[in-house]
Amino acid sequence: MVKKQRMPKRNQSDKYSRNSGRILLGSMILVLVVLGVRFSYVAVAKEVKGHKLDKAAQLIYQSQNEVQAKRGEIFDSVGNVLAENSSTYTAAAVLDKTQNDADGKPAYVKPSQDKKVAKQLAGVLGGKPAEYKKVLANARKQDLNQVQFGQHGLKMDVTTYKKVKALKIPGIIFTPGTSRFYPNGKFASDLVGMTSEKVNDKTGKQTLTGMMGLEQAYNKQLTGKNGVKTTSVDDGDLAVSKHNQPAENGYDIYTTLNTKLQTTLEKKMDALDDDMKPKSAIAVVMDTKTGNIVATTQRPTFNATTRKGVGTYWNNELASTTFEPGSVMKGITLAAAIDTDNWNGDATYQSGTLKIGDRAVTDWNNGEGWGEITYARGIAESSNVAMALTEQKMGADTWEKYIHRFRFLKSTDSGLNGEAAGTMQFKYPIEQANTAFGQAISITPLQMMQAYSAIAGNGEELKPHVVEKIVDPNTKKVVYQAKREVVAKPIKASTAKATREQLEDVIYSEYGLGKMYAIPGVKTTGKSGTAQVATSTGYSAPGDNTHEIHSWMGMAPAKNPRYLMYVVTKEPQRNTANIATDMSDVFVSVMQQALQMSEDDNKVVVSADQEVKIPTVVGGSTAEAKREVTAANLTPIVMGDGKTVKSQSPIGGQKSLVGQRVFLNTGHDIAVPDMGGWAKSDVLAWAKLADINVVIKGDGFVSTQSILPDTKLADGYHDITVEFKEPKTN
DSSP states (O other): OOOOOOOOHHHHHHHHHHHHHHHHHHHHHHHHHHHHHHHHHHHHHOEETTEEHHHHHHHHHEEEEEEOOOOOOEEOTTSOEEEEEEEEEEEEEEOOTTOBOTTSOBOSOOGGGHHHHHHHHHHHHOSOHHHHHHHHHHHHHTTOSEEEBTTBTSSBOHHHHHHHHHTOOTTEEEEEEEEEEOTTSSSSHHHHOEEEEEEOTTTOOEEEEEEEHHHHHTHHHHHOBOEEEEEESOTTOTTHHHHOBOOBOOOEEEESOOHHHHHHHHHHHHHHHHHHOEEEEEEEEEETTTOBEEEEEEESOOOTTTOTTOOSOOOOTTTTOOBOOGGGGHHHHHHHHHHTTOOOTTOEEEOSEEEETTEEEEOTTTTOBTBEEEHHHHHHTTOHHHHHHHHHHHOHHHHHHHHHHTTTTSOOOOSOTTOOOOOBOOSSHHHHHHHTTTOSBOBOHHHHHHHHHHHHTTTOEEOOBSEEEEEETTTTEEEEEOOOOEEEOOSOHHHHHHHHHHHTHHHHSTTOSOGGGOBTTBOOEEEEEEEEOEETTEEOOTTOGGGEEEEEEEEESSSSOSEEEEEEEEEEOSOGGGHHHHHHHHHHHHHHHHHHOOGGGSSOOOOTTOEEEOOOOTTSBHHHHHHHHHHTTOEEEEESSOSBOOEEESOTTOEEETTOEEEEEOSSSOBOOOOTTOOHHHHHHHHHHHTOEEEEEESSEEEEESSOTTOBGGGTOOEEEEEEEOOOOO
C-alpha cells in the first residue's frame, strides 16, 4: 500500500499569502475607486461638507473691512445744524528711543527737548508749560513708550490739529477719531441731548451712542447700519463685489425748534439764572396751531461739545421730571367749571380760610383773604379757597373726570426717553380740593402745555411735537412727518373762549397778580402759579420764596392765541424779590419776537453768496415741503395739487446756490408753468419730472413757450417747444 504524500506546509502557506494578497489588492482597488469618485465629485462640485472650495480659496486672497455708517445729523425745523459729526485728533508724545522716521531720524521726544516741547504745546493747546513738562517727566519715570496730555490735546478739532502739526515736533503723533459737534454750544441741550464714545471690544472701533435727549431717544435711527468693504489681491476676482455691503447712514432728525427764537430764549434764561440762582428752571414755547415746541431750554444746562456743565445727575425737566404745578392748575379747574356750568364770576364767597373736615384750605396771604369777594376777583387774586369751593360745586367725580379728559396722569408720548406720567392723591375731600389749585397732583411741563392747548385752541387739545420730520439720507425720502394731532376735546369751543376771557383778569384787573406779563400792544391772557414744595414732613412754609415753585402760563393774542408759553422757576436761592420781574422779562421778550416773526425769520442762516443744502422733501407733505424749501433760501416750484411730494429735482442733500429753483412734483393735475426767464437746466428738470418731451431752440434764457402757462398736461399735451434768447447787453 502506497501512502499518500502530504503537501508541504510551504504550499499551504503560499495559498494563504495569495488569498491575503488578493484581499489586500481588492481593498486597495476599492479605496482607490472610492477616492476617485470622491475626488471627481469634489473636482466637479467644488464642495466639501457643504463648504465651497472655490469660495474658500478666494477668501484666502480677500480681506474684509467694516465700513462705518455715518451718524445722522440733528437740525432745527428748517435745516440749521444742531448736532453733527466731526473729525477729531488726540495728541500724544512718543518716548520710545528706538523709534525713528523713514530717514532714520529720531521720532520721539528727547528729554533735552521737554522744556521746548512743553512751551510749544502750551502755546496752542492752552495751560502752563510746566503741566506738559511734568507729564513727560512722570511718563519717563514709569518707563512708558508714549503718553497723552490729559485734557490738553484730547479730541482736538481740525483747526487745532493743523496748528499742532505745523509745529513739526519730532515724536508728537496724532490719533484720529470721530466725535459729536454741537455748533451752538448751550442750545436746547436738554432736548437735543449728547453722545458718548463707546469702543467695541471685538473690533476695537469707536462708535457714538446717544446718552440723553433726542440723541438717546432716536439712537437707533441716528446710528444707521455699518457696511462691509471686500478687497482682493487678485485683480480679476469678480466675486469681490458680491461681498460688498454699503453702509446705511443714520437718519437725519429735524426738530420743531426755531433757531432765532431759541437763541433769544437762551439769553433771557441765562439772565434769570444768573440773577436768582434757582435749583432749576424751564421755559417752553408751543405753536398753538400745530402743537410744535418751537423753543425750550432749562437751567442748569450744559455745552454738549465741551461737556461743560454736565454733572453726575441729570434730569430732563421737559418730560421726565414731575412737580406740583400750583396755581397754574387753576386755569384747568376754571375751564372744567365753565364747561359744566359751575362758574359764575359775579357770584361772591368768603375768602381766606375754608374748613374741609378737620383740615383747612387757606389763601396765600396766610389765610386772611380779602373778605367777601367775587369769584372773578378770586381768580385774579389766585385764591385757593375760590378753587376749592368750585371743585365742591362740580363734585369730586366730575372734577376727576376732567383731570383725565385733559390727559393728565398719562404720558404725552413725545418720543423722549423716561417720560413721566405724574401722580395724584384724590382719596379724601381735602386732597380733592387741593388738586383744584395745583397741589396733591404732579405733572410735567409737556402735560401742562398739552392741557392748555385746549384752552388756547378752542377746545382741541394738541399733542406736543419735538420732532418735525425724519429723513433717510440713503433713499432721499422723508420717513416721518409730524402732523397736527388732536388727542382730546376736553371742553367746548365756547368754554375755551370764556376761560381765556376770564383769565385776562389775572393781567388786566386791578386785583390781578400778573400785570407784569402784559405784552405791549397785544392783549394777553394767562395764569400765574406759586406752589409750596412738598417734603417728607409736609409742605414748606407759605411765603418762603426759596422753597417754592413759581410759574407762569401765558397765551397771546388772547382772542386767538398763536403761541403758548410756560415758564417755571423752582426754589430761587437769591434775589427772590425779582421773581416776577425776571420771569416776565423771559415771557414778554420771547413772545414779542414770536408774534412778530415772519416767514423770513424761519430760514437757514446763510450769506448771499453761500451754498445751501437742498432739503429732502420726497414723501413729506406738499405744504411742509414748500415751507422748508423756502426756508432754505431756495425757490420752490410746486407741480400739481397733490398733498404729498412724489419726486423732486434737484434731489435732497445736494449743495445749491441761494435762490435756485427746486421742483416739487406732487404727481396730480400738473399744469405748465410760466417759464419766462428760466435757464435750460430748469426747463429740462421740470420736463423730466412732468414726463413731457421738450424741444429746445436757441441759447440763453426762456423767451417763448409753445404751451400757455396754467394749461393742464392732462388735456393731452406730450410735447412743448421752448425758445431761448441771450439777454441784451449795452
